[in-house]
Amino acid sequence: LAKTTQPISMDSYEGQEVNITCSHNNIATNDYITWYQQFPSQGPRFIIQGYKTKVTNEVASLFIPADRKSSTLSLPRVSLSDTAVYYCLVPNTGGFKTIFGAGTRLFVKA
């Protein structure tokens, strides 16, 4: 299983763009990169998943360079409600035993 490394915490202000980078040096050819968001006292929620280059949805963008050894989750114009923990995962092909790290705690200030 590919191990991921991401910052423990980040601070931002409302309206700013937030970029959270995750490294996954030993990612395998068939692995996808997945990001989840978790609010206190709730289960994690899927944000976005990608394999290469760029993926965008209504919530975020995911940038993956050609070597796929890192990825960047981009949250445009964050609000206070984006304060949460963000997890970068590289689930093995098949999807079982998805392993979560400690995640990145994002604090959005007014």
Add this chain to the structure above:
Amino acid sequence: DTGVSQDPRHKITKRGQNVTFRCDPISEHNRLYWYRQTLGQGPEFLTYFQNEAQLEKSRLLSDRFSAERPKGSFSTLEIQRTEQGDSAMYLCASSLNRVYPGELFFGEGSRLTVL
């Protein structure tokens, strides 16, 4: 909303008692997962089912923990002879069986407090 539901949401018990948590996954999902999460940590994988078969169990699970999914639908997680270290949020998730990893849908969790 037919998301993943867990019951009970909160459980307070005394050390040494047995507790059981139930998870009802999204109806068409054949994969079901249990995780445990303590304060400040990410969810920790406990076990995984595909239909009724328990395919993997974490070595972190002691013999006091058992999970079942008898008919491939709902699942139960039982903890026998609870210890204070078992205090945590127990999360259930489900997903569809796909070639590549799909989205895990999590429930709200069952918070256990062992006194």
